[in-house]
Amino acid sequence: MVLETDSASSGRYWQFLAGYVVLSVGGGLGLVLLAGRSSAVMAGIEILVTLVVLALASVATVPALYRDANALDRRDAEWNPDWRKYVAFVLGGPVLAFLVVNHAGGPKVAVFVAAISLVVGTFETCAVYLYNRHRHVGLPS
Structure with missing residues (x-):
């Protein structure tokens, strides 16, 4: 079933x-490649920066899901x-x-640990939501 896509009502969330x-x-892939070649201090900084960026992006997914x-x-x-x-x-x-x-x-x-849980849980939720959306609604036009 193909639905009409109205940019005002559907957005592209x-x-x-x-x-x-x-x-x-x-x-995650970049972190594996970088951290494997870095010193312990740089690997720790890379992990922390990646976790902060992904955690902030995770918080921003909640309004998009809604x-x-x-x-x-x-x-x-x-x-x-x-x-x-989902939220x-x-x-x-x-x-x-x-x-x-x-x-x-x-x-x-x-x-x-809560930040790691937020990132992993958001990844899983977004993947499942998008899979279900595609299965039931199909590709948007």
Whole structure:
């Protein structure tokens, strides 16, 4: 089923989600290549910078998930995703990770683990959302 794409109602929020998936994969591959050739200090800095960039991009995916799901709902698409489920997975994992690790290892370690959880959970959520969107709605025009 091919749907009419109205730029005002649909936006192109799914493209941001796809860009996040590409950024995550590229960042991970780049990190593996760079960190393997760097000193321990430089590898640590590269890991920290990559984690911060991906964590900030992860936070920006939440509005994109919400807006894309609402755009599909307004278009009476065949698939109307519940955005709450996707956003809960993105944000719930880091909160849970922070609470558990903070109790066991302290706040500095907990923030680091929560950031990793945010990046991994957002990658998984975006990939699953985009797969389901493509399966039910198809390619946008």
